[in-house]
Amino acid sequence: MNQEQKIFKEFLQKKGLKLTKPRQIILEEVFLTHKHFNVDQLYDQIKIKYSNVSRATIYRTMPLLIEASLIKNALRCEAKDHYEHIYGHERHLHLICNKCGTIIEAEISDMEQLLNQIAETKKFHIEDYNVGARGVCVNCLKDGTNSNE
Amino acid sequence: MNQEQKIFKEFLQKKGLKLTKPRQIILEEVFLTHKHFNVDQLYDQIKIKYSNVSRATIYRTMPLLIEASLIKNALRCEAKDHYEHIYGHERHLHLICNKCGTIIEAEISDMEQLLNQIAETKKFHIEDYNVGARGVCVNCLKDGTNSNE
DNA sequence: GGTGATACTGAGAATTAGTCGCAAAATAAA
DNA sequence: TTTATTTTGCGACTAATTCTCAGTATCACC
Numbered sequence: 001m002n003q004e005q006k007i008f009k010e011f012l013q014k015k016g017l018k019l020t021k022p023r024q025i026i027l028e029e030v031f032l033t034h035k036h037f038n039v040d041q042l043y044d045q046i047k048i049k050y051s052n053v054s055r056a057t058i059y060r061t062m063p064l065l066i067e068a069s070l071i072k073n074a075l076r077c078e079a080k081d082h083y084e085h086i087y088g089h090e091r092h093l094h095l096i097c098n099k100c101g102t103i104i105e106a107e108i109s110d111m112e113q114l115l116n117q118i119a120e121t122k123k124f125h126i127e128d129y130n131v132g133a134r135g136v137c138v139n140c141l142k143d144g145t146n147s148n149e
Numbered sequence: 150m151n152q153e154q155k156i157f158k159e160f161l162q163k164k165g166l167k168l169t170k171p172r173q174i175i176l177e178e179v180f181l182t183h184k185h186f187n188v189d190q191l192y193d194q195i196k197i198k199y200s201n202v203s204r205a206t207i208y209r210t211m212p213l214l215i216e217a218s219l220i221k222n223a224l225r226c227e228a229k230d231h232y233e234h235i236y237g238h239e240r241h242l243h244l245i246c247n248k249c250g251t252i253i254e255a256e257i258s259d260m261e262q263l264l265n266q267i268a269e270t271k272k273f274h275i276e277d278y279n280v281g282a283r284g285v286c287v288n289c290l291k292d293g294t295n296s297n298e
Numbered sequence: 299g300g301t302g303a304t305a306c307t308g309a310g311a312a313t314t315a316g317t318c319g320c321a322a323a324a325t326a327a328a
Numbered sequence: 329t330t331t332a333t334t335t336t337g338c339g340a341c342t343a344a345t346t347c348t349c350a351g352t353a354t355c356a357c358c
Contacts, residue, residue, distance in 0.1 A: 018354065020306065039344085054308045059345060076225055079316080080344070093264070095273045106267045114263065115242070115282055118255045124244045125290055129282035133264060135275040167325065169335065188315080203337045208316060228345080229315070 004031050004070060004087055011068035022053045026061045027070075036074050036084040036094075036103065075132055077103065091129075097137035104137060153180050153219060153236055160217035171202045175210045176219075185223050185233040185243075185252065224281050226252070243279075246286035253286060 001009070008027055009019040029046050030037070039058050046053050062083060065071045074084040075094050078101070091112070095104040111131060119126045150158070157176055158168045178195050179186070188207050195202050211232060214220045223233040224243050227250075242260070244253040260280060268275045 016305085018305070020353075022307070052308080055344095056309080056346080057307060060306090093267060095268060095271060095275070097273075098276065104271050104273060106271055106273075108267075110263060111260075114259060115280070118242060118257075119244060119282065119284070122244060122253050122255055123287040123290070124246075124253060124255075124282075125285045126244070126282045127247065127284040129280070131264070131278070131280050133268065133273075133275045133278035135268070135273055135277070137274075138272040141272070141274055165334085167334065169324075171336070201337080204315095205317080205338080206336060209335090 004085075007087065008065070008068055008070060012064070017064070022057045023061055023064075025050055025053055026058055027065070030065065030071060030083075031085055031087075034085075034089075036082040038077075038080040038082050040080065072128055072130075074130060075103070077101065093131045093133065095137070096132060096134045097140055098134050099136055099140035102137050102139075153234075156236065157214070157217055157219060161213070166213075171206050172210055172213075174199055174202055175207055176214070179214065179220060179232075180234055180236075183234075183238075185231040187226075187229040187231050189229065221277060223279060224252075226250070240278075243281045244286070245281060245283045246289055247283050248285055248289035251286050251288075 004027060005019070005024070008023070012019050012023075025046060026042070029042060029049075033045075039055065039062070042058055043053070043055050046058075062071070062073075066073060066083075070087045071083045071085045073081055075082045075096070077096060091108050092105045093108050093111070095106060096102075097104070108131060112129075115126060115129055153176060154168070154173070157172070161168050161172075174195060175191070178191060178198075182194075188204065188211065191207055192202070192204050195207075211220070211222075215222065215232075219236045220232045220234045222230055224231045224245070226245060240257050240261070241254045242257050244255060245251075246253070257280060261278075264275060264278055
């Protein structure tokens with residue numbers, strides 16, 4: 001059992017919940033890819049490999065993974081929530097291209113200190129944060145064509 | 150006619166559109182409050198004061214106001230998009246309390262330079278950005294009670 | 299290995315923010 | 329006023345997410 005599984009199992013046990021097969025499958029699949037994902041993509045991936053885990057179960061598992069600090073709700077794109085794992089990963093910034101929809105990730109580096117400084121002035125305790133920017137990516141800047149529309 | 154109206158009217162004219170009464174009402178109401186809002190709240194406010202502007206019209210007007218750089222889609226809370234006006238306002242950071250749902254605004258100060266530096270390394274051109282943090286606000290930190298649940 | 303209490307699941311119904319189509323109404327120019 | 333065009337409100341629609349519920353798995357305890 002790997003680290004994520006341990007963490008998740010402990011978390012569940014503390015809440016009197018169980019690490020069932022569907023939950024294991026979801027967890028495994030979530031940590032298999034290193035990019036953000038939405039429930040639909042996850043559902044499709046799982047459907048290919050394993051028998052079936054219903055969408056409802058996936059939707060129900062996301063908040064658990066979030067509460068266990070394994071993943072976070074990172075951004076919203078095309079009217080869908082997108083998640084990404086936190087565990088074992090640096091936080092990063094999302095640059096979303098308004099033309100082609102590409103999502104570029106960039107390091108956040110000093111952002112965190114800055115945010116904490118700001119929060120301190122409001123006596124706010126930050127647990128999680130998101131930084132997202134929208135604009136135009138290199139490709140779209142270059143050729144001016146909209147690869148999307 | 151105030152500045153916002155001028156800007157909006159010019160913007161609309163450039164696109165061959167008109168500053169109609171519903172659009173005026175929406176614009177006015179949007180700039181009346183200095184906090185973020187969602188379509189529902191806007192709809193309710195308008196319904197109290199004026200006869201009626203349909204939800205559809207409000208939904209249709211938001212993208213126009215955004216394109217005119219008068220407002221922006223600032224954050225998502227309780228599964229709803231929230232907007233805020235940009236015109237005449239500094240950009241700011243949103244601190245959303247996970248316990249009571251309060252949204253605190255804070256100055257962003259040096260954030261913008263930092264973001265642009267980062268974007269540059271990816272040759273990305275930023276048009277808009279959002280910074281949001283979640284955590285616990287002073288009040289909830291203090292008394293430990295959930296003023297929300 | 300049964301048994302009972304409880305948690306979990308899948309399927310599909312329900313909900314809800316947001317969009318769309320359309321016929322009627324407003325607009326603005328001629 | 330006429331005409332061409334844009335808008336509007338209404339209600340139907342879409343799609344993501346949540347909920348319900350009846351059946352199933354799990355696990356502690358016998």
